[in-house]
Amino acid sequence: MRILPNLLIAGLGASALVRPVEQQQQPLVGDSSSSSSSSSSSSSAPSYRDDLLALHKNLISTSSQSGIEGNVGDWLIAYLQKNKYKTYKQYLPPRESTGKNGRFNVFAWPAESDVGAAVDDISLEFVHVPPLLVTSHIDVVPPHIPYSIDDDKPTSETVIHGRGSVDAKGSVAAQLTAISLLREQGVLEGNDFLALYVVGEEDSGDGMKAFSAFMEDTFPGRGFRAAIFGEPTENKLACGHKGILGCTVKATGQAGHSGYPWLGKSANDALVRGLVSLIDADLGTSPVFGNTTVNLGLVHGGVAANVIPAAAEAVMAVRVALGPQATGHEEVRRRMEAALHAVDDSLSMTCGQGYGVVECNCDVDGFDTITVNYGTDVPNLSGDHTRYLYGPGDILVAHSDHEALTVSALETAVEGYKALIKHALGK
Numbered sequence: 001m002r003i004l005p006n007l008l009i010a011g012l013g014a015s016a017l018v019r020p021v022e023q024q025q026q027p028l029v030g031d032s033s034s035s036s037s038s039s040s041s042s043s044s045a046p047s048y049r050d051d052l053l054a055l056h057k058n059l060i061s062t063s064s065q066s067g068i069e070g071n072v073g074d075w076l077i078a079y080l081q082k083n084k085y086k087t088y089k090q091y092l093p094p095r096e097s098t099g100k101n102g103r104f105n106v107f108a109w110p111a112e113s114d115v116g117a118a119v120d121d122i123s124l125e126f127v128h129v130p131p132l133l134v135t136s137h138i139d140v141v142p143p144h145i146p147y148s149i150d151d152d153k154p155t156s157e158t159v160i161h162g163r164g165s166v167d168a169k170g171s172v173a174a175q176l177t178a179i180s181l182l183r184e185q186g187v188l189e190g191n192d193f194l195a196l197y198v199v200g201e202e203d204s205g206d207g208m209k210a211f212s213a214f215m216e217d218t219f220p221g222r223g224f225r226a227a228i229f230g231e232p233t234e235n236k237l238a239c240g241h242k243g244i245l246g247c248t249v250k251a252t253g254q255a256g257h258s259g260y261p262w263l264g265k266s267a268n269d270a271l272v273r274g275l276v277s278l279i280d281a282d283l284g285t286s287p288v289f290g291n292t293t294v295n296l297g298l299v300h301g302g303v304a305a306n307v308i309p310a311a312a313e314a315v316m317a318v319r320v321a322l323g324p325q326a327t328g329h330e331e332v333r334r335r336m337e338a339a340l341h342a343v344d345d346s347l348s349m350t351c352g353q354g355y356g357v358v359e360c361n362c363d364v365d366g367f368d369t370i371t372v373n374y375g376t377d378v379p380n381l382s383g384d385h386t387r388y389l390y391g392p393g394d395i396l397v398a399h400s401d402h403e404a405l406t407v408s409a410l411e412t413a414v415e416g417y418k419a420l421i422k423h424a425l426g427k
Ligand SMILES: *[C@@H]1O[C@H](CO)[C@@H](O)[C@H](O)[C@H]1NC(C)=O
Pocket: 204, 205, 206, 209, 353, 354, 355, 379, 380
């Protein structure tokens, strides 16, 4: 999950973890009422619990701040090969801080002969692009927080702490566990899916953007049918997320002695009036995504109390509630400009690249739904595939110093991913 600098997360319900999807998915198997009443006790630990927790632990313990993801990438490649995947490294241009292993996206798909191996030229591997992409990101925000778990003999309620435990190594571990289980059951085979773990999601999306470009170059005109993106959604299926627009508003005045304000022009006064009008303006609402919100993250103006300020500026992150994805933010920008200019013509506004609301498919039986207010890699993969956004953990603890989730959240996510993968493939 990506948060722009100075950006607060608003409006996401901090509701408790949802009841496991598997309870809703298995009404025909055995006595569902007794299985649901016991499913959160340790006596019903799933067979994969130890493997899942070990995978999650290893991912968290290998630190991987955006820009220096090489170590966790290498760890993951080794794990995947041991687990009978073919793997491919898509290298990204190094950054200043890049560690000695470089940085790369990790691709994985089933090895036919059940012998894992590294592949150098992926274009030789895929005659057909697999119908399904399962993806999340392996970079995390700083600082590193070591792995810890509250209990040596974990139960469903045991809490696991550490950087990335939620965002998004919880998703990575749950996705890979779900895929392994479906492979063992013979549900997933050969060319069904590509698993993709990208770098750089938290600060720029450069990993997913590079993957998207790679797909267009290597397999022109051939895309995935569906893509499942792993991010913390409290194990609810996200109907989408708000768009974003980052803007700077500048006011220019005329410096002078503070005793004679009418001889100069106060940039601060103009800015403050403009910002009030911006905060009060209707910047667009939708029934699904709520109101467009403005976070005035940074305000700066003037030089001293006794000088009429000649320059002032404010930097803000706007969470866009209007669609469509390609242009929803442009309507918001027009409304912002109108609100500013209604107050003072000298106010100027510049905005970076933005996007409108990002819609995902949330119409799958057995899932509660949610909408979220953070950015993701979803808009950075081009194509007309069906998009799903789902994963364990609560966004309100991600990026914090108390990032953590429960064992049951991870296990619920495994069941959720299994159901989503089967749904997406029509199996
Ligand atoms: C991710 O996608 C959004 C929406 O298309 C775009 O504004 C943003 O620049 C993209 N990020 C990168 C790194 O391309």
